[in-house]
Amino acid sequence: MAAAHRGDPRTGGNEVHAAVLAREVLEVFAATIPQAGECWLVDGTVGAGGHARALLDAHPELRILAVDQDPDSLSEAAPVLEPYGDRVRMRRGRMSQLGGLLRREGLSDVIGFLFDVGVCSLHLDRPERGFSFRDDGPLDMRMDPSRERTAADVVNTWDEHDLADLFFHEGGERRSRQAASAIIEARRRVPFQRTVPLADVIAKAVGGGGRIHPATRCFQALRRAVNQEGEELLRGMHAAEHHLVPGGRLVAITFHSGEDREVRRFLSGRARAGHWTLSKEKPSRAQPDEVAKNRRSRSAVLRWATRTQSDGVGA
Numbered sequence: 001m002a003a004a005h006r007g008d009p010r011t012g013g014n015e016v017h018a019a020v021l022a023r024e025v026l027e028v029f030a031a032t033i034p035q036a037g038e039c040w041l042v043d044g045t046v047g048a049g050g051h052a053r054a055l056l057d058a059h060p061e062l063r064i065l066a067v068d069q070d071p072d073s074l075s076e077a078a079p080v081l082e083p084y085g086d087r088v089r090m091r092r093g094r095m096s097q098l099g100g101l102l103r104r105e106g107l108s109d110v111i112g113f114l115f116d117v118g119v120c121s122l123h124l125d126r127p128e129r130g131f132s133f134r135d136d137g138p139l140d141m142r143m144d145p146s147r148e149r150t151a152a153d154v155v156n157t158w159d160e161h162d163l164a165d166l167f168f169h170e171g172g173e174r175r176s177r178q179a180a181s182a183i184i185e186a187r188r189r190v191p192f193q194r195t196v197p198l199a200d201v202i203a204k205a206v207g208g209g210g211r212i213h214p215a216t217r218c219f220q221a222l223r224r225a226v227n228q229e230g231e232e233l234l235r236g237m238h239a240a241e242h243h244l245v246p247g248g249r250l251v252a253i254t255f256h257s258g259e260d261r262e263v264r265r266f267l268s269g270r271a272r273a274g275h276w277t278l279s280k281e282k283p284s285r286a287q288p289d290e291v292a293k294n295r296r297s298r299s300a301v302l303r304w305a306t307r308t309q310s311d312g313v314g315a
């Protein structure tokens with residue numbers, strides 16, 4: 001995420017990254033968080049802790065289970081959330097593991113779930129994490145370092161057809177076949193181990209000329225495959241359905257049309273089955289003032305829905 005504020009006394013001078021659509025997140029949850037009485041919200045992608053901090057400030061009795069799969073994110077969030085003491089429990093885990101985590105924590109009735117998916121600046125700004133096509137690093141891309149499969153494994157072992165499908169469906173790369181074919185050709189000579197040589201091969205195959213780096217779409221697709229992002233989001237939303245109290249809300253912020261489609265499909269399908277009431281408003285997007293400060297927010301889409309009366313789903 002962009003726009004970092006330095007020197008905030010509440011974080012001991014650590015950087016706090018701008019939380020995307022923070023105003024809108026606060027508005028959606030304001031209607032459901034009670035004025036008085038302790039209640040719990042799950043931030044399933046706590047990142048640098050920006051949204052969590054804003055929610056804790058706005059609701060003095062709110063408690064947050066702050067979860068992230070990436071230990072580096074938790075290290076960033078720790079000094080931001082530490083001042084809130086026992087109002088925050090920080091735990092490492094994936095969205096797909098939230099059900100087990102909530103059971104272990106003894107939290108059954110949750111008032112809100114927040115998912116702000118995708119990469120953040122700590123991934124892109126640290127070449128050693130292997131997300132950057134500009135700054136060379138090992139071809140890794142795992143947000144959860146305990147996952148076995150890296151981006152190098154995908155690039156060096158998947159067949160041409162599967163790579164092309166991945167680039168097309170998960171990255172929206174129209175020249176996916178050319179990219180896949182160039183990768184197969186190059187890896188016959190030397191397997192890929194670093195990000196920039198891969199970006200160079202892809203750029204040559206798909207051609208430049210657009211406003212974004214020519215390897216952007218294929219890198220996004222690889223990241224989604226390595227971190228199983230579609231499946232993670234779906235399982236996170238199922239956990240929200242299982243654990244939210246009636247009237248509790250799910251807020252999902254996504255950054256590309258495929259992810260937004262997954263949220264829309266899940267919520268409208270489950271709303272038809274009676275488990276959710278959909279928001280009547282259009283999905284929120286960042287206002288020009290936010291985009292001017294934080295370019296990454298330009299592609300963010302926020303959808304939310306309210307859990308209906310308890311019906312024993314998944315119980």
Ligand SMILES: C[S@@+](CC[C@H](N)C(=O)[O-])C[C@H]1O[C@@H](n2cnc3c(N)ncnc32)[C@H](O)[C@@H]1O
Pocket residue numbers: 001017018019020044045046047048049050051052067068069070073093094095096116117118119120143232233
């Ligand atoms: C865009 S950042 C979140 C920023 C945060 N909302 C804030 O205000 O600082 C996304 C975070 O979600 C985490 N993440 C992505 N997918 C996840 C998953 N399936 N399970 C847990 N954490 C995930 C990433 O590691 C990253 O730290």
